Amino acid sequence: MTDTETQRRDGPLAGVRVVDLTHMLAGPYSTWLLGALGADVIKIERPGKGDFTRVIAPFSDDESIYFMSVNRNKRSLTLNLKEEKGREILKRIVASSDVLVENNRAGAMDRLGLGYADLKAVNEKLIYASISGFGQDGPYRHRPCFDVVAQAMSGMMSITGEPGGQPNRVGASIGDIGSSLFAAIGVLSALQKRNSTGEGSFIDVAMLDCQLALMENAIARYLNAGDVPRALGSRHPLIAPxxxxxxxxxxxxxxxxxxxxxxxxxxxxxxxxxxxxxxxxxxxxxxxxxxxxxxxxxxxxxxxxxxxxxxxxxxxxxxxxxxNSVPDALLDPQVVHRNMVVEVPAGSGKRFAAVPIHMQGAPLAAEAPAPKLGEHTADILAELGFSPADVEALRRDAVV
Amino acid sequence: MTDTETQRRDGPLAGVRVVDLTHMLAGPYSTWLLGALGADVIKIERPGKGDFTRVIAPFSDDESIYFMSVNRNKRSLTLNLKEEKGREILKRIVASSDVLVENNRAGAMDRLGLGYADLKAVNEKLIYASISGFGQDGPYRHRPCFDVVAQAMSGMMSITGEPGGQPNRVGASIGDIGSSLFAAIGVLSALQKRNSTGEGSFIDVAMLDCQLALMENAIARYLNAGDVPRALGSRHPLIAPxxxxxxxxxxxxxxxxxxxxxxxxxxxxxxxxxxxxxxxxxxxxxxxxxxxxxxxxxxxxxxxxxxxxxxxxxxxxxxxxxxNSVPDALLDPQVVHRNMVVEVPAGSGKRFAAVPIHMQGAPLAAEAPAPKLGEHTADILAELGFSPADVEALRRDAVV
Missing domain, CATH: 3.30.1540.10 (formyl-coa transferase, domain 3)
Incomplete structure (x- = not known):
């Protein structure tokens, strides 16, 4: 039932196609990684605007550095999902895809008619992963969430900082990226299940839940020994020095x-x-x-x-x-040896943290730069069988 | 070529067998998660001693809470890998396994004759994942590493804390757990590759590399805009308020x-x-x-x-x-609703952070408690075809 060619990238996930309906960080980081590992990731963006992070400063050559860092290895297709024609095109892509990842607020995809039940009807083997702040159920399911909210609510901030001082946010966006990594693990586990049973899956990963999983030791100590975890500066709670x-x-x-x-x-x-x-x-x-x-x-x-x-x-x-400071770290001989800074594309001078999964004997493909908004719209529509005239009409109708 | 029965657990990784040669945290957290997702995880431990963390306080019913939290969903087999007979038994297990995860210092497995090349000769399709502080190559490859070293060297501590204050360790062991999650992603990607090509893989994941990947935004900002990332208390560097x-x-x-x-x-x-x-x-x-x-x-x-x-x-x-403090967080109605605290085994009163990957329509199996040292030695040896008398002899010779 494949009516489009999956763009072949090298890597262990070569041949896997991911429909990417994510924005900001929790979703895009997850699909960055799937793309780096070889999946063909089609990022669906709002015509004219795209991902919210395209406008976050600072910029390099007019492109947001924030956006560029976590949207490598993706192709961008603009699609207005509020239009019936836009949703039809999405369903055609889903029909020939393996995975869909989205990080809209719980219920938003269902209201568009693009929830798991809707898309399972199009592709029964689809693996559909929803990343959200609080999950698809429960009293906060409709609430908005950003990184610091997940860090604050989970207790992560309460154990990070000087003893007796202010609670501190973890300097990296672990509130988002924690969920990105667990979502990738969920998707890849579901691929394994599909390979052995033929069945698709629905995966529900919440930023808040993932913070708690990262805090396993603090939680286990509190629940089983009554220790209330506190901020300890640079110190470990159980090991000294x-x-x-x-x-x-x-x-x-x-x-x-x-x-x-x-x-x-x-x-x-x-x-x-x-x-x-x-x-x-x-x-x-x-x-x-x-x-x-x-x-x-x-x-x-x-x-x-x-x-x-x-x-x-x-x-x-x-x-x-x-x-180390960040500049110190990047000059460290081990970091340099491990090629943990990658220039994308080669020769551009644009440099990012690399994928930290080294596959010996089967290096990953070179990373591809983050796409311009709608950069691959015409290509992807052509792969779906649309003629240049069709594409022109879709553009005129603001569908793409 | 399977000469042992894989213990069947429910979950997307049912039927996948993992040989677990890990200790402390970076490795065990990764295999905890694979086990929770349904893999049969056989933890190999040193006879008489086991994982170093079995002696870390605090304890509950004489078992280390640290150990219990991250060694759920595993079976424990004691095996002296310095004895030829111990290595032979390991090879028999590897022959019928899919994945091996180890987090010994780079080179240690090779010196035992249990490196990737050695075990690939036993099982060509093996997925062999090595988690280490600094990776399998480079000037620091032989150095020891614990969580705070990875957090310090990467720059993570330099961006966590009050502006102008002391650098702080992230309160959760993200130096370890970051690598646990990327290693799981590497293993599962390699399973997908094996399903499509039949080939095994060697995966090399370093704690230091993973910290840098988590810091992608800080690194991208520094390299492409010249901003030196600093500790900002609870504040985001790019978004306000x-x-x-x-x-x-x-x-x-x-x-x-x-x-x-x-x-x-x-x-x-x-x-x-x-x-x-x-x-x-x-x-x-x-x-x-x-x-x-x-x-x-x-x-x-x-x-x-x-x-x-x-x-x-x-x-x-x-x-x-x-x-929230940790106690506050665990009382939060959303955390309660999402069942993010799990009692293992049911009725024991021992409670831990749950798996944060919710598979709707196909809930994961109940988690199994962390094993006592060598708890499953006799069972696993019997599955391998050893008679009770053989097992007795192996115990007498301190092989198991």
Missing amino acids: FQSFPTADKPIAVCVDTNEQWERMCGAMGLEHLLTDPRFLTGSQRNANHAELEPLLIPVFATRPRDEWLDLFDEADVPSSPI | FQSFPTADKPIAVCVDTNEQWERMCGAMGLEHLLTDPRFLTGSQRNANHAELEPLLIPVFATRPRDEWLDLFDEADVPSSPI
């Missing part, structure tokens, strides 16, 4: 879990006498007595600059790191 | 992106005069002039308690939220 320390110049992050690491850390710091201190014999003791341990370490860290400590810990095989 | 505000009692998170939302927010706050203020006409202007906008909003927020603002914003359809 596992935090940043000031040094003679810049701060350093250090962490130690096993007794072997503790021995090596004390050796590197000239603190062998702590190894027989009854307060610090096990990991649990070191954490329980953290308030007594930290003041013993701070003055020692102050005796050397950070880079000397990094060398000592590297030699002693103790996990440690500088607290 | 999008942050927490004090009120007459407790703080509230509010965010506004589109002009329509801005109009509704100003209406709800009695600030209609701001709608014609030339500094705040567009989203870009509101963000660029944030330093002038915020002081106009703060005194207005101070006039009412938080819950009144929440009601007003709910009515006005403006995204807003309380800044």
Whole structure:
């Protein structure tokens, strides 16, 4: 029943077609990744306007950097879904697609006649994934949600920041991107199910739910041990020392879990006498007595600059790191070695964080730049069998 | 070539068998999720000791809450991989499995004779995923890594915290869990590839790389517009107002992106005069002039308690939220409605964050509790064809 050619991209998802009805971040990040892994992603946008993020500053060559970063590896088709003709075209695309991802508010797709039941009638094997703030059911299902709302409501902000200070938003948009990743996992699991049973699926992923899943340890500790999780600055709630320390110049992050690491850390710091201190014999003791341990370490860290400590810990095989700024991080030899910055398209000077899934022996295809609004409208309509005159008429009627 | 029965669990990954050579968090969280989605996950642990996290406090009925939370939906087999007999048993399991996930230090599996090349010789279609701190290549490949190291090195800590304050660790272990989610996406993509081409895959996912991918916007802004991302407290770098505000009692998170939302927010706050203020006409202007906008909003927020603002914003359809503690979040009616806390096993009183992927019409199987060390050793060996006497001999020889 395929009446269009899927654009063949290399990668493990080659041959999978994704209809992308997403905007902002939670949806687009998910479909960016599916596209990077080889899927043919057709992004459907409102004629004349497109994704809300196309107007978010800053810009590079008049294109929003926000938009460009998370809409790579997609083709853009403009389509007015409020018009019957627009919905008919969408259904033709769905008929030859594997997956649909949308992140409109719960109920919006049903009101357009494009909900799961409607589109399952067109393609019984469709995998239909809805990403929303709060999910497809429950008292908040119709509420709007942005990243900081999901971070605030879930408790994520309450455990991020200085002890006793203000609750802080996680600096990356984990409220959105958490749901992007779980949605991708849902879609790919459903593909596996379809490969084994032939059945499609409806997947409901909420930003709020995903924050809670990321906070599994905080939640398990509270529910099963009664510990109320709190903001601890740079410190881990259960392991010590596992935090940043000031040094003679810049701060350093250090962490130690096993007794072997503790021995090596004390050796590197000239603190062998702590190894027989009854307060610090096990990991649990070191954490329980953290308030007594930290003041013993701070003055020692102050005796050397950070880079000397990094060398000592590297030699002693103790996990440690500088607290890098973003520019520092991107100059780090390991980051450079791993090609974690990618220029898209090659030679353009436009650079982004790369896909962090390395497939050895089968590298992913080069990433494609984010599309201009409606850049692939004519191509995709031609693939669907529309003549140039049809396309012209659709444009005149503001359907595309 | 299956010589063991895969334990059938319900869910989209039913029939997929995962050999789990992971410990701590980055690996176990990934295989927790695969198990929750229906895979048969066989966790291989060191005889007598098991996963390092089995001894991390706090405990419930003598079991580590840390361990219990991320090792649900797995069976535990003890196996001494330093013994030839232990490696032979592992190879027999691999022969009938689909996926192997490990998070040992780069090179460790090769040294055991259990690297990808070794196990591909046993099962050509194997999907072999390695999760590590820094990846399988590059100058840091042999270095140890824990969550705060990945958060520090990537720059994540530098953008999390109060402006001008200390860099803060994200309160959830996003350094680990970021890599867990990307690894699951890699594994599931490779399953799709195997379904279409018959080929196995080797997947290399690094905690550091994954942090950078989560920071895509910060990186894209720096590389393409020269903005050095900084910690901004609760504020979004590109959208305003999008942050927490004090009120007459407790703080509230509010965010506004589109002009329509801005109009509704100003209406709800009695600030209609701001709608014609030339500094705040567009989203870009509101963000660029944030330093002038915020002081106009703060005194207005101070006039009412938080819950009144929440009601007003709910009515006005403006995204807003309380800044919940973890206990608050778990009592939230939406969280309760979505069943985001799950008791495992039912009736035990042990409660955890649930899987945030809702499959409508095909709910996932009930989650199974984390296994005791070696709980399924005899069962799994019997499935492999070992007699009770064989098992006894293997125990005597400390192989299992």
